[in-house]
Amino acid sequence: DTAVSQTPKYLVTQMGNDKSIKCEQNLGHDTMYWYKQDSKKFLKIMFSYNNKELIINETVPNRFSPKSPDKAHLNLHINSLELGDSAVYFCASSPQGDLRPQHFGDGTRLSIL
């Protein structure tokens, strides 16, 4: 059973389009995250949600809007895609309130043409 699953795995689209990436975890974790890995492999947090509530919102363009319908799901919607949005986006989850490891999904490779 996949612990953190995100879809799609690959997303190729044109500049200006709107797209969504979905994430689901079956670990019973309270906190979920979105990370962006750029072309130099640097990983940076974008958002985190705890029990459907936005906790962390790093300096991310407001074209990116996370949505958490319940604590097992955290989706990422991106409006008006730009070339610089090309990256790998990772969803992750962890238990609330402790320092235990975050578990990552397999990533979504977004390519903007």
Next chain:
Amino acid sequence: AQKITQTQPGMFVQEKEAVTLDCTYDTSDPSYGLFWYKQPSSGEMIFLIYQGSYDQQNATEGRYSLNFQKARKSANLVISASQLGDSAMYFCAMREALTGANSKLTFGKGITLSVRP
């Protein structure tokens, strides 16, 4: 200032030998966690090992061990008996407790490890 520093260039190791991947960190928080993740060429992020700042002993997980030197703020990953499948990018990361609900993983730049047959 960078919180996690991984400065080694690409590392090479002969199969079956041990290799150490360096990581130093910076925090004023007395309670924190240190992590190592592996990212193979297929792209997924695989959790390897965790060390808590108050843990008395160095963490070990199979062939992975963490050489935790708190005073020096270093958390080096040691891989024993390297295998070809260990070829990957390795990331050191940290979470700080004082940030509470805002606790997030801060990653280093990563180190590429290549295992030679």
